[in-house]
Amino acid sequence: MKKWIPFLLPVLILGALGVVYLKTSPPKRIQKTLPILGNHRLDTLQIQGSQRIDTIWHTIPPFAFTNQKGKTITDKDVEGKIRVVDYFFSTCQSICPIMSNQLERVYKERPEVLILSHTVDPETDTPEVLDAYATKHGAEASRWMFLTGTKPALYEQARKGYLLDAQEGNGGEEDFIHTQNFALVDQKGRIRGYYDGTDSNQVSLLITDIGFLINEGKGGN
DSSP, rough: GGHHHHHHHHHHHHHHHHHHHHHHHHOOOOOOOOOOOEEEEEEEETTTEEEEEEEEEEEEEOOOOEETTTHHHEGGGGOOOEEEEEOOTTTOOHHHHHHHHHHHHHHHHTTTTTEEEEEEOOTTTTTHHHHHHHHHHTTTTTTTEEEHHHHHHHHIIIIIISSSOOOOOOTTTTTOOOOEEEEEEEEEEEEEEETTTHHHHHHHHHHHHHHHHHHHHTTTO
């Protein structure tokens, strides 16, 4: 047995060093890739004389709404920004207060993003009403925008822009949208996820996924 000791010692030492390394080395950070949601099409591009097939994804169409301070906000004002989007109304007594409270978490934990809260009841939710609602939630207009406009424009953006409601409608008197979902929009205006705004675990996931989008943006994707 003694004749094997010189050969076993290096193996045992290397094994011990490996255990120490595994225990002390920091774990690798996993970079999650979020899906891109919505319809897409293939386009043929000419790059330096060569053809390249590129995927063109659904992006949020142009818009112009009024925020809680009476200022017109357009798609140009949010260009290049990560956005969290929801639809609510100030007199709602069911899911909307829960959603707004959850958005407070996003607002406090992710100052890098914009929150766009659109009213589904523009007749009631004037800029003055929205301003009072924003104050209640400690929201600064530069980071959390409460938006109003014409009902047809708001509803069309919810359905055809953010894809938050699958029902047909024209924003008429009998039309009504009531969804608890948040949409996560990236720096290029693409939808990257939907989250139940009444579920704290889902909102925690949203906050985490925003971090992945921030890192993705730094990488130029």
